Amino acid sequence: MITAILCVFSFLFLTWWFFAGGRINLPPSPPCFPLIGNVGQFAPEDSIVAFRKFRKKYGDIFSLKIFHKTVIIVNGHDHIYNLFMKHGDVFSDRPAGILKDFFSKGKGVLGSSGSSWKEQRTFSLNALRKFGFGKRCLENQIMDEVRGLLEVIEKFEGQAIDIEEPLAISIANIICSIVFGKRFDYNDLKFKHLLFLLNQIFHLTTGSSFLTLFPALRHVPFDIFKGQTVQRNLDEIQSFIKEIIDNHRLCFDKNNINDFIDAFLMEQQNQEMERNTAFTDEQLVVTVQDLFAAGSETTVTTLRWAFLFLIHHPDIQTKLLKHIDEIIGEAVPQIEHREKLPYVEAFVLEVLRMGNIVPLGVPHCPNRDFEYGGYSFPNGVTVLANLGSALQDPNIFNNPQKFQPERFLDEDGKCKGTQKDKMIPFSTGRRVCLGENLARMELFLYLVAIxxxxxxxxEDTGDLPSLKGHLGITYMPKPYKVKFIRRS
Ligand code: HEM
Structure with a gap:
């Protein structure tokens, strides 16, 4: 009897210590249940709405316990900026979870940390610049892909179509040209399948889902957490990348460096001579995987939101068409037109704001125990920046739920001002999106040309597709069809 009572008291004490005593200084959280914490109090795919409610109740910085794991959610532009930008020396690592332990195994750019991340990010940025990032030649490459897409659209002669697949091929071809040195045909079944696998990974992994936080759940039988599907998809994508790398290795000529993979192989050779092994084959596969994955889905999702907002706001579309007709007419769109077309710029910003493309960013963690806002952030704790809360922050954006590109225009019709400066759809700080410039170029050129x-x-004016999306890594519109009607 005494043993039983002791056991019960020990259990209660341990539970209290685990959920209360051990987290005294952590940001506030909804009440936790023993052992499971906040599991069951919100569905990961509804995190955006749940986090809005929790923020109202517990403040801008709150925490959640998912089983034994603490996740801190940071809301509002200023807190995200303070942590990721001002304290970027502390908050630029990736925590344990699916990205670090499974997708990247600490390699590449997206999921690595510390000196390895710095080295890969710096190398990648420099190499990508050599192959066009930020240069005029990239504009021509993008426009070639835009033309290909326009031809595909033309073939449908105004019938309602789901643009997702051709758009994904077109956008992915831009990063493939830079990284693989080749593009793929719209009828290439293998490439289409690969993009499908990637899209499925984006669908199945949300910042706050169990699988994302506990990648070991992929071993649970019957694929309950869809981890085996994610694993299979990843394996297939990696073997495709390996095949391309092997072909590059066979034809490698150090006097003829044509693309990102060549540049990496060159660096590998140089470093091997110095007996430095940081540029390994595995590192190359993961870095290429990162560029391919991060560089396609996100832009496709943004453009799909753009088309959706255009049919929901025909007045804004009319204004855009008039603006483009009056200022550049039928001239081939160029990046230097951006300043001349402030309404297009403002529209793109509003799509990024309302589309809320990567709502919870990519998880960060502090590299040491840290105090901020009166709360403790223990070394390695998962920190999710609720980018959506910043993009729709009522302290910055008047009437934030309203789609209104004009909010980004000043009295002279120029696209500038505080609201523009506070836009962080690409995150902020040292880990800010590596492809931001490419993405902004793509969004502008595709929209103007289309x-x-x-x-x-x-498709049906009386029944518009929903503006409620699906939350995975990105927040994507559900499948929908629109008509592309040729302008006379
Ligand atoms: C509209 C399109 C895009 C959006 C909204 C977007 C957004 C983001 C966000 C929110 C992050 C996380 C930053 C953080 O950890 O705080 C990120 C990271 C990243 N993005 Fe993008 N992205 C877009 C397009 C691209 C493109 C076209 C590329 C092509 C190279 C790219 C490559 C990357 C890479 C490599 C990272 C990881 C950076 C690092 O960990 O250091 N992204 N992006």
Whole structure:
């Protein structure tokens, strides 16, 4: 009897210590249940709405306990900026979880930390610059892909279509040209399948899902957490990348460096001579995987939101068409037109704001125990920046739920001002999106070129597709069809 009572008291004490005593200084959280914490109090795929409610109740910085794991959610532009930018020396690592332990195994750019991340990010940025990042030649490459997409759209002659697949091929081809030195045909079944696998990974992994936080759950039988599907998809994508790398190795000529993979192989050779092994084959596979994955899904999702907002706001579409017609007419769109087309710029910003493309960013963690806002952030704790809370922050954006590109224009019709400066769809700080410039170029050129040729109309004016998306890594519109009507 005494043993039983002791056991019960020990259990209660340990539970209290685990959920209360051990977290005295952590940001506040909804009440935790013993052992499971906050599991069951919100569905990971509804995190955006749940986190909005928790923020109202517990403040800008709150924490959640998912089983034994603490996750801190940071809301509002200023807190995210303070942690990732001002304290970027502390908050630029990736925590344990699916990205670090499974997708990247600490290699590459997206999931690595510390000196390995710095080395790969610096190398990648320099190499990508050599192959066009930030240069005029990239604009031509993008426009070649835009033309290919326009031809595909043309073939449908105004029938309602789901643009997702051709758009994904077109956008992925840009990063493939830079990284693989080759592009793929719209009818290439293998490439289409690969993009499908990637899209499925983006669908199945949310910042706060069990699988994301506990990648070991992929071993649970019957694929309950879809971890085996994610694993299979990843294996297939990696073997595709390895095949391309092997072909590059066979034809490698140090006097003829054509793409990112060549540049990496060159660096590998140089470093081997110095007996430095940081540029390994595995490192190359993961870095290429990162660029391919991060560089396609996100932009496709943003453009799909753009088309959706255009059919929901025909007045804004009319204004855009007039603006483009009056200022550049049928001239081939160029990046230097951005300043001349402030309404397009403002529209793109509003799509990024309302589309909320990567709502919870990519997880960060502090590299040491840290105090901020009166709370402790223990070394290695998962920190999710609720980027959506910053993009729709009522302290920055008036009437934040309203789609209104004009908010980014000043009295002279120029696209600038505080609201623009506080936009962080690409995150902020040292880990800010590596492809931000490429993405901004793509969004502008695709939109202008498509709107020069087509007006976008709904399949059924009486029944518009929903503006409620699906939360995975990105927040994607659900499948929908629109008509691209040739402008006379
Ligand atoms: C509209 C399109 C895009 C959006 C909204 C977007 C957004 C983001 C966000 C929120 C992050 C996380 C930053 C952080 O950890 O705090 C990120 C990281 C990253 N993005 Fe993008 N991205 C886009 C397009 C691209 C493109 C076209 C590339 C092509 C190279 C790219 C490559 C990367 C890479 C490599 C990282 C990891 C950076 C690091 O960990 O150091 N992204 N992106």
């Amino acid at each position: 709107l020069q040729k087509f007006e976008i109309q709904p």
